[in-house]
Amino acid sequence: MDPSKVDIPPLKDLTIDNITENVHMINSRTPDPRLKYILERLVSHMHDFARETRLSTDEWMAGIEFLTAVGKKCTDVRQEFILLSDTLGLSLLVDSIDHPKPPASTEGTVLGPYHTHDAHHQDLGTEISHDPDGTPLLCLCTVKDTAGRPIKDVKIDVWETDSKGSYDVQYENYSNPDGRAVLKSDENGVFWYKAIVPVPYSIPHDGPVGKMLRTLGRHPWRPSHMHFMFEKEGFDHLITALYLRGDPYETSDAVFGVKESLIIDLDTVTPDQAKKYDIKEGSKLLTYEFVLVTDEETRNLRDEEARKAMKKLGRENMKILHGLPVPDVD
Amino acid sequence: MDPSKVDIPPLKDLTIDNITENVHMINSRTPDPRLKYILERLVSHMHDFARETRLSTDEWMAGIEFLTAVGKKCTDVRQEFILLSDTLGLSLLVDSIDHPKPPASTEGTVLGPYHTHDAHHQDLGTEISHDPDGTPLLCLCTVKDTAGRPIKDVKIDVWETDSKGSYDVQYENYSNPDGRAVLKSDENGVFWYKAIVPVPYSIPHDGPVGKMLRTLGRHPWRPSHMHFMFEKEGFDHLITALYLRGDPYETSDAVFGVKESLIIDLDTVTPDQAKKYDIKEGSKLLTYEFVLVTDEETRNLRDEEARKAMKKLGRENMKILHGLPVPDVD
Incomplete structure (x- = not known):
């Protein structure tokens, strides 16, 4: 891929305080608004988790090894x-x-x-x-x-x-x-x-x-x-x-x-x-x-609860599409 | 293990709104205060992530499959x-x-x-x-x-x-x-x-x-x-x-x-x-x-930043042990 097509501000000198917004910035180039929202929340929570626990390199490595072991344990009949x-x-x-x-x-x-x-x-x-x-x-x-x-x-x-x-x-x-x-x-x-x-x-x-x-x-x-x-x-x-x-x-x-x-x-x-x-x-x-x-009852209830959750979060720039919040880019 | 030794209130009728505190409750029986804090933050963030995105079962399954594939890809020379x-x-x-x-x-x-x-x-x-x-x-x-x-x-x-x-x-x-x-x-x-x-x-x-x-x-x-x-x-x-x-x-x-x-x-x-x-x-x-x-300079800096982070979080019941925040149970 041509790096000159990466049309965002330079990713450089990233610190504890600005890494999250920069990861959001490069991830937000996906055309899928739902994926964009999911990744934004995922990265925010993962980074906040590390900041709030002051996660050490050894603990991070223990986590990497744990997840790897979990993956290795999976088979056709064991998830x-x-x-x-x-x-x-x-x-x-x-x-x-x-x-x-x-x-x-x-x-x-x-x-x-x-x-x-x-x-x-x-x-x-x-x-x-x-x-x-x-x-x-x-x-x-x-x-x-x-x-x-x-x-x-x-x-x-x-x-x-x-x-x-x-x-x-x-x-x-x-x-x-x-x-x-x-x-x-x-x-x-x-x-x-x-x-x-x-x-x-x-x-x-x-x-x-x-x-x-x-x-x-x-x-x-x-x-x-x-x-x-x-x-x-x-x-x-x-x-x-x-x-x-x-x-x-x-x-x-x-x-x-x-x-x-x-x-x-x-x-x-x-x-x-x-x-x-x-x-x-x-x-x-x-x-x-x-x-x-019925599907219809469930759909209405799901939409209603999603709207309530976005309101509680203070996220006003969202719309609910098939029961799922996505950024409202219109 | 004898279930009568599970000395916490009944885990039953768990909902979107109370599941998190109940998972904390059963996890908090670990004697390791650092593990307790890490798990508490991990579960909170994971649950908030699901609540804030209104994660669907299909998306959750896509996540399970993604993590499984990541684990399967790991070898001695590929992490x-x-x-x-x-x-x-x-x-x-x-x-x-x-x-x-x-x-x-x-x-x-x-x-x-x-x-x-x-x-x-x-x-x-x-x-x-x-x-x-x-x-x-x-x-x-x-x-x-x-x-x-x-x-x-x-x-x-x-x-x-x-x-x-x-x-x-x-x-x-x-x-x-x-x-x-x-x-x-x-x-x-x-x-x-x-x-x-x-x-x-x-x-x-x-x-x-x-x-x-x-x-x-x-x-x-x-x-x-x-x-x-x-x-x-x-x-x-x-x-x-x-x-x-x-x-x-x-x-x-x-x-x-x-x-x-x-x-x-x-x-x-x-x-x-x-x-x-x-x-x-x-x-x-x-x-x-x-x-x-030097180790000492780093240690002092790490402790100082951990203290600042806890203050910012409003967590007053924490102490810093080897640069890592743990609940202060004294």
């Missing part, structure tokens, strides 16, 4: 950067920003690193877990809109660990999906399947994120839960999970995902239910009514 | 996270914070990713570059303290690219160090060696950082320079470089390293010098007087 984001509360925060929920709807929570695209489409009533050591669980759920109308043909991903607290992909000899399925709600918004009672499990902690948790005196455990993901044209994508009440890790989830509205009590299936749904008597029963929000 | 830090101005900032310089001393600048520990200790007068296509350069330098007294026995690392702009370790068949040496200053603080005239070169841009620069409309070039690192007991470690005046990239260095006081004009060796130093007549000549700062 250590997502774990890092989860354990520092960023994942929950981003989900809350991107998927604001009106009061009557089902709250979202962290996706976690174990959703895959391997799960098979199954008929309602399928057995998603084939772990003989699991406690049988009948899941009998509905999905509705905020007006209480059932929604049919919703694509629903469900996934859970086996009775030892491991997801299928965590096994070295993993070949076929287990403990997960893709279902479709029926005419009445009902979807049901057979699973096993979720157990607490620890997030993978044999890597750099585990080491960080130990250094911080934190445990790597998540309370027992089952994951759900809902997709239906016209509705906001819902990523959520249901948690079992009374779990020892209910109040100290390593990834901050627990919400009171998502905590459930399991029942026991009645003899009639056992017969109707062809499941062993005495099996556990999970029931829940999920409420989806 | 893509350092490149990222360099190109976002963080490296220069950290160096400026950690190595404050009083007015009369030599300024520091970015280390860059190509310093190695492979260079051999050489006698003064050594030829550090064996590139036959390079323009011969005699380097005749001194190293003094801020009172103008020569410093002997300083360990000096010098390193530069070959005439094509590549460091030794960038070649696939790299086995022996070239373009680098470790020297020692003599009784008069003098150190001299034979090198080649530095040329501009681009930082490696075949990875994710290169892609980022292209997206931002930035070039990956660094102006011609030679690297220096000085070590001597009792003096602050100096990492710096000298830049050739008039280089096309002098005012748009991809890593923000250029400082006016580090820009030099090359001379031509005189016939007498050519004879004395056994170098071809007409060779180029680099002279420079480096001025080191």
Whole structure:
């Protein structure tokens, strides 16, 4: 690239006090206003972090080495950067920003690193877990809109660990999906399947994120839960999970995902239910009514909250485009 | 770990507005006050970044994928996270914070990713570059303290690219160090060696950082320079470089390293010098007087600047320990 085309004032003699504005200046030559805004905030925060901590070269190098180790730990079935984001509360925060929920709807929570695209489409009533050591669980759920109308043909991903607290992909000899399925709600918004009672499990902690948790005196455990993901044209994508009440890790989830509205009590299936749904008597029963929000409701809420956030920041030269603030250059 | 030992209020129902303080709370159980402060600032800035940009899930995932790619690109001889830090101005900032310089001393600048520990200790007068296509350069330098007294026995690392702009370790068949040496200053603080005239070169841009620069409309070039690192007991470690005046990239260095006081004009060796130093007549000549700062001066300056920064932040409950702010828990 021809350096004479770099049409900004000379970048020279940069100091603790003027480096940030100069980095903004050269980055701001991107034609993408959203990228420009993101980079501006990223660089400002990163530099302020270094200034406020008086970050030493040794600490900076420890950070470089930590991030490198996190990257090296990532494989097709292990995403250590997502774990890092989860354990520092960023994942929950981003989900809350991107998927604001009106009061009557089902709250979202962290996706976690174990959703895959391997799960098979199954008929309602399928057995998603084939772990003989699991406690049988009948899941009998509905999905509705905020007006209480059932929604049919919703694509629903469900996934859970086996009775030892491991997801299928965590096994070295993993070949076929287990403990997960893709279902479709029926005419009445009902979807049901057979699973096993979720157990607490620890997030993978044999890597750099585990080491960080130990250094911080934190445990790597998540309370027992089952994951759900809902997709239906016209509705906001819902990523959520249901948690079992009374779990020892209910109040100290390593990834901050627990919400009171998502905590459930399991029942026991009645003899009639056992017969109707062809499941062993005495099996556990999970029931829940999920409420989806339309894309339009979500969009309006997201725009409104983005506008409020910009106002709070005192940023008046911004407009909201697809729910995202961008500099208003008109 | 026994969850009943997690002696903090329940982490539940975390929202955009309260997630940050809750992450601080569980992280603050570390016994290391410095780590506690660093994590508190890191999490605050990361969360504020997400809140201020209204970061979307797709953008968050793009960030996760970018960081993963950066980690994957790192090898023993390629540090893509350092490149990222360099190109976002963080490296220069950290160096400026950690190595404050009083007015009369030599300024520091970015280390860059190509310093190695492979260079051999050489006698003064050594030829550090064996590139036959390079323009011969005699380097005749001194190293003094801020009172103008020569410093002997300083360990000096010098390193530069070959005439094509590549460091030794960038070649696939790299086995022996070239373009680098470790020297020692003599009784008069003098150190001299034979090198080649530095040329501009681009930082490696075949990875994710290169892609980022292209997206931002930035070039990956660094102006011609030679690297220096000085070590001597009792003096602050100096990492710096000298830049050739008039280089096309002098005012748009991809890593923000250029400082006016580090820009030099090359001379031509005189016939007498050519004879004395056994170098071809007409060779180029680099002279420079480096001025080191004592550890004590640096420490005092660092403490003073850290105190000022804490005052500016309004953080009154901090003390400065080894130049680094930590919460004052006494």
